[in-house]
Amino acid sequence: MSEPSTHEITALLQAWNGGDARALEKLTPLVYKELYRAAKRCISHGQQNQTLQTTALINELYLKVVDLKRISWQNRAHFFAICAKQMRWILTDLYRAKQYQKRGRGVERVSLNDSAVISPEARRDLLAIDEALHRLAEVDKRKSEVVELRFFGGLSVKETAEVLKVSPETVMRDWKLAKAWLLSELQG
């Protein structure tokens, strides 16, 4: 990860911690960019068994940008939530990469894996989950957040509970129901 932008993220997090709400807006695209790079690295190396876990990835980013003492727990949770949302974007973008490749467009023209041949089936799986999740959000926002944090953000039940400020038991209950509901949506 490039130093300047990690410094920038740190500065923005501190500004935000200090009460500057606009810092968050600036923060999000930077997080996207950093995670995008990391995800790209992760995916292109996947075949060589160097898979990085999503959580490890986010943690890595977090540790790089954050002076732990100065950022409150709350903000750490919030940061994870941002990361999870960005991760969802990145991965769905990735599976829309076909379009990007054709046009050579997209965020900074990054196409994740130029020579990648992604099966439409896999792409459909991920996009279908993403779409079903949008529908779940209409029925029950929190359950969709649980899935976003856990599936896209790779967070543990405990971390998810922290982010959402509910008990781990509630997260687990939401998770079970959301999974069954999503599966019924996908197979319906």
Place this chain on the structure above:
Amino acid sequence: MQPERWRQIEELFHSALKIEENRRVAFLEESCAGDEDLRNSVEALLAHHKEAGSFLESPALDLAAQGPAGADSSASQSRGFAEAMAGKTVSHYRILERLGAGGMGVVYKAQDTKLPRLVALKFLPEAFVRTPRAMERLRREANAASALNHPNLCVIYDIDQFEGEPFIVMELLDGRNLKQCIQGNPAPLDKVMELSVQIAEGLDAAHARGIVHRDIKPANIFVTLHGHAKILDFGLAKVTAQLANFENAAVSAGSTLTLQKDLTDTGAAVGTVAYMSPEQVRGEELDTRTDLFSFGVVLYEMATGKLPFDGETHGVVFNAILEKAPVSPKRLNPGVPAKLEEIIDKCLEKDRDLRYQHASEIRADLQRLRRDTDTAKVTGAVPNRKKNTALVWAAGVAITALALTTLAFLYRDTKKPRPNDPGKWEQLTFFTDSAVYPELSPDGRMLAFIRGKETFLGPGQLYVKLIPSGEPVQLTHDQALKLSPSFSPDGSRIAYGIADPWDIWEVSVLGGEPRLMLRNASSLTWIDGGRRLLFSEIKGGGLHMGIVTTDEGRGQSRDVYLPAAERGMAHHSYLSPDGKWVLLVLMDTFGVIGQCRLIPFDGKGQERLVGPDVGSCRSAAWSPDGKWMYMSTNTGGRFHIWRQRFPNGELEQVTGGPTEEEGIAMAPDGRSLLTSVGTQDSNVWIHDKSGEHQISSEGTTFEGTFSSDEKTFFYLKFSGQSDAAELWSTDLETGRSERVLPGYQVDVAFEVGNFSISRDGRTAAFAHRDDKGVSHLWLASTEHRGSPRMLDSPVSEDSPYFLPNGDLIYQVAEGGKNYLYTRKQDGSARRKLREEPILGVLSVAPDGRWTILDERSDEDQDGRHRTVAYPNAGGKAVLLSRTFCLMDWSLNGKYMRLKFGSAREADTYFLPVRQATGLPDVPPEGFGGPQDLKSVVQRVAANHPVDSTVTPAKYSYTVINIRRNIFRIPIP
């Protein structure tokens, strides 16, 4: 959604989970107190909970990153009960593998141990047989259905129970369902006719016995590999209706309001209600005519790729079914004949008395139409179908993405010099299309290959040819997707693979009828002096392919290699001359082909990846002495041949340059190899009232544009070394062509806007990346006055366009997003023109008022592209298209050119521009596609992607041509 209802469902779901499974039925019976809808919702969720297993349990990224080597269990989504079934004997059926799961239960492939036949077992959710009476009813219905024996109905053999789980034994079919075939695209017209006649015949046969299907939809119609339509689950819908969604949703007739409320509460996908008839929506008694309505919906969808009654919620869909007339199919797909539209309309009559009364009437009308269109030769391509539709219809959906690599082929190239002199290559085939998969007979005198454009798997025909100069002879004449021909040890036969299902066929080199050699086998070679076979075989689920070796009768089978990932596929295997090692071509869970893998044939020894470490390796071969491994690998641009010393020695690139080489057949003497050499060229053309004029005649030229005075034509030409091109111009009066900027390269990154010419024609703007990868704008004289100069910038800037006053509009990469900027030619007055991020700049109006931008439709939504016009003076952008649409003005600004979608697949339309607004008339919600265009001046069919426009009668376009032929390449 009523929060109260959702809370109820949630509570019951969790309460039910806490109690033992066998007590849940009673528990729900009591708790729901007659509220069937509630009970159905909870039961459906419980059923899916049981199925869910590891579904979603691995983070999305880890799934995406998992290659064939990633051995963890994350790929095994949603298995649970299913997993436990494999290998079990159920009644007198031995379960072989799981075929799939749907709302109606899980389906397995099984061997009937009493009769020599393979069957499909469909397990229904246990809730179907809550009571003995329910089971009895199911049995009765299935028995009635099993009396139906018709080629267009899936035959039901039996119905039984296993450990309390009811299952249906039915005909095992090879192919895929209509839903998988359609996928939002219109089908080729001849296919629509062929299948719909068969579906009508199947319906007629069942209706004649008084059996109503009640759930006709694409997912219930199967298309076999041989193109036969088979209707599934006849008679079952009635029994299963209670669970299978809302058929019985208690709705009072016509009360749409209640309907909406109830229906948005429930859990099933919107797609499944879109096929219901009005009487079904109203909860009325049903007769055979309900199936004819649903069939009409299917027919509509096949012809247009769209649903006639669609919406976000069930309520909206139901309202449409009850009240709305669908959009005319012809508007969605101009290729739909008027008569077919009439047939569809008559199926979709809301009043069943006005509808067709019998399936046989529909069949007769369809057959008449087919006869008429056949005579009129109107069959063939439906205009707006996607490029790969034919392939989808032929069979394998998962394979189509392979076509994507041609794009990389267009835009990228390796930087390595060509180590092998093509001057010494000997051309063996001379097709104007493509020959792939070269294979040599054991004596090296006969060449087999597949004539077809896909290099991995695609439609094509098997040929043989005596080399060097024999005539090519065609051996097959069918539509199957083919791959990997291979000679028998005596050279008399050729085995080849077909896909989906993966079978091996063989044919004599002298010709004759091909015959099925092995089922479930691919990429076969004879080994051990012809005594044994080595091939790929699907294991377990649908896409798990391993390598096995067997004797000629398929006995003594031994697994050689099985990818760890559940959907990993070992596609090709190449045994070393000493028989000890195998080179493998592997596809991971996501269809990505990575490096080749070297494995020990007997399993004793170390596996390793071989070849270039970032490559996609699609074919391989061994030198006869076993010392070299040859691989055709794409390292980020084109496929070239590499070789590596066995087992992990030095790596050498054998071929390179602007061609690409795929498939390797080693000559028996090891002094040469045969490969399919692909070349691509494209040329820019001008269309005007006197006809078509080819402007460039050599190389790969593209993106032509006229100067404002129409006298000069500018275009790009690939220089053959990287993703960069040279700018060329042709004087349209004298025909003289020249390089505009000798020694300078224009980066080619976009479909449009890689360069721009100022209004006075004197200056060209383009982007070029520096050695740090940062892209900068460059300005150059088109008249060879002085050197090009770079406009300095700290971040990437590209995609420049000139405004009438000579200033530039372009995009800047900032914080991971692109923004619209402007600056003067001297570099000064650099400023951001628009606060919101963009995805790309598509064009700038000749009068400078508007810039057409590609942007994301909504930051918080699903992130689709849309196209807007942004006023350069500032202000609010105007939505032009809800999807990606290339738009540009004609030189005089009076017309606008539109192309929805991307690349070469879409038609181009010209619309008049209103002088007052400087834009064409656009509905407030923007265009959704060609069907929304009202004032089309002219349409140009997709094979002419238009680059620039003077008027609708004078424009320029690019013609692209890809060829592959077999060459013999000497080995150094």
